[in-house]
Amino acid sequence: MAQACRTVLALDALATQNLKEGITFSRSSDGHCFIIYRQQDTFRACRNQCKHQGGLFIADIEDMGGRTVRCTKHNWKLNVATMQYVNPPDSFLQDELEVVRSADGSLELLELDPPDPWAADPRPVQDLQPGEVTLTYITHACMELKAGGKRMMFDPWLTGPAFARGWWLLHEPPEDAVERMCRADLIYISHMHSDHLSYPTLQLLSQKRPDVPVYVGDTSRPVFWYLDRSGVNLTNIKVVPFGIWQNTLDAVTDPPAGVRVFKEFWEFDVYVDKLNASVSSEVFKDESWIRVYYSWAGFQNYNLVIRMIETDDDFQRLDGGYDYLVDFLDLSFPSVRPQREHSYLEIQNRVGVMRNVVLNGLLWDDLYIGFNNRISRDPDIYHHRFWTHFQSELPLSAPDWNTFLRERPAPNPAPTPALLPALLPQQGHSSLFFHFWLKLVRWVEWVRRYFW
Structure with missing residues (x-):
């Protein structure tokens, strides 16, 4: 079916002249809502409908420039001057309507009709027989x-x-x-x-x-x-x-x-034990894996710093677990947050799931959608580009950990499975000596971390 332009909103010369600078919300005679942005004699327009889940936009009281509207469903924000979503940043463009000015000063908003021509001419419905x-x-x-x-x-x-x-x-x-x-x-x-x-x-x-x-x-x-x-x-x-x-x-x-x-x-144990087996991998014997993993992931040139914290099942920080920063602007791993202005995420991850994701080069859906992490962010902005990368754009092949282990120098003492006895299978050891040995190793690690 061919498409044709149709007028969805028409304003006469007086109504057009009275449009204020910045954002105007307007409604057509058939009840549809539109957003018009004016900058002197330049006009842009779109439907008042968020591209995420169809929510309505309202004025954004935090925007002093008069260019941004906010969705009432999930606080997505649209810069109507550019038709670019600013929250989440680096994400979508709004579908824009054609603005046509007439010689008499009137204004029309046009869109293609039907918008989806491939769906406008369905096959005729046929009656079904019972049980067919x-x-x-x-x-x-x-x-x-x-x-x-x-x-x-x-x-x-x-x-x-x-x-x-x-x-x-x-x-x-x-x-x-x-x-x-x-x-x-x-x-x-x-x-x-x-x-x-x-x-x-x-x-x-x-x-x-x-x-x-x-x-x-x-x-x-x-x-x-x-x-x-x-x-x-x-x-x-x-x-x-x-x-x-x-x-x-x-x-x-x-x-x-x-x-x-x-x-x-x-059958919890069958699957959880398999995940927790990743905790004891040789890959995690020292912190050098961190640089290798994020270099493999290939995300950078984005002004975001994340802090990754390994936790137990109750999201309590692990003694001896990894706790590190990644600065994605230059893909560095600082010991403290940089002084420049930047966005910040603090992500607590269940250690078994996180290490399984790292070892196998899996997408972060297991963490994010699987309720296996807790996230705080400053400012409260969803970083669409970051999450899209780690949820769908990671390399198809896992990191080459075999080469990494062959070429890595002898590791210095670092967080090891011995520090996480509750997460590891005990392999039948129940003797007093075994439990004493675990306590001794934890005590030595604590002394090393705080005094050496």
């Missing part, structure tokens, strides 16, 4: 769709945690959920977050039917970027362009009688 299409809720985002003789499953997360150890299934999958998955004609995985792309679940699939067609979208970072290192063997992954799906289903049913709805047990 059924949609069954499995758990979380996992659904099973039967259409005619075909069976599809979406986003199967049936076992294990998501985001390292931050999320666990609330609802108990049906007893035959894994078998349903293995019988599916295709599986669709919407994106790479681990509550949708579950490697523990796909491990079960690969053991029984590795050749099932698994469809994913063609995203900038491949959905299955971690597949080769996951131990999962799927042989029929299909990457396809995104399209438009339209649903006409309208049905809600109760679960069958006797079905257990909520989970009553999770």
Whole structure:
């Protein structure tokens, strides 16, 4: 379908003349809201709708220059003079309307209609026969769709945690959920977050039917970027362009009688012990890994300083854990915050999850979305560029820790797993001597840190 320009707001000459310098909020006759910015005889305009989640903008009382509006949902801020979002910084541009001035002094705001022509001419709706299409809720985002003789499953997360150890299934999958998955004609995985792309679940699939067609979208970072290192063997992954799906289903049913709805047990130890095994890696014997890791990550030339603090499960700082600064302006690692004006994040991370992320070159979703860290920021600004990098733009291959260990000089004493006995498996040692040895090592480390 072809697009055409249509007028969404028209102001006569007097109304245009009365527009004040700076920001004006205006409403059309059909109730739609717009923002107009005037600087002398120059005008810019957009819809009053935040690009994040569609919230309305209001005047930003903190902006003395009269150029910024603030979203009422999440405090995103838009500089209407540039159509650039300033909170989060370095993020998005607002969709701008065309401003047309007439010789008589009137003004019109134009936009293309329809804005999404590919969605404006859907196929005609066809009647369904009873039972022809059924949609069954499995758990979380996992659904099973039967259409005619075909069976599809979406986003199967049936076992294990998501985001390292931050999320666990609330609802108990049906007893035959894994078998349903293995019988599916295709599986669709919407994106790479681990509550949708579950490697523990796909491990079960690969053991029984590795050749099932698994469809994913063609995203900038491949959905299955971690597949080769996951131990999962799927042989029929299909990457396809995104399209438009339209649903006409309208049905809600109760679960069958006797079905257990909520989970009553999770295998915490199997997964948490695997994460905590990273704590004892040789990589972390001294602090030289810090420079190697952040150099590998490749984020710099951004005026942000972060303080990373390793903690226990209750976010209490660990004796002997790492506590360091990273200055991303020049990718340096100062001992104190720089004197210049800068943005600052203080991030407390559960040590097992953080070290697992570092060792395996994983995205920071495991930390951030998985509730495995706590963050304070000064000023209170979401750094879109920083989080986008660490959540989706890290290198596809993990840091080369084998080369690092071969080339690293003999390490000086530094935080080691011996200082974190509660986090490590005891391997059957329960003797008095073993516990005495742990206390002695901790005492020596304390003396070294404070007196040497």
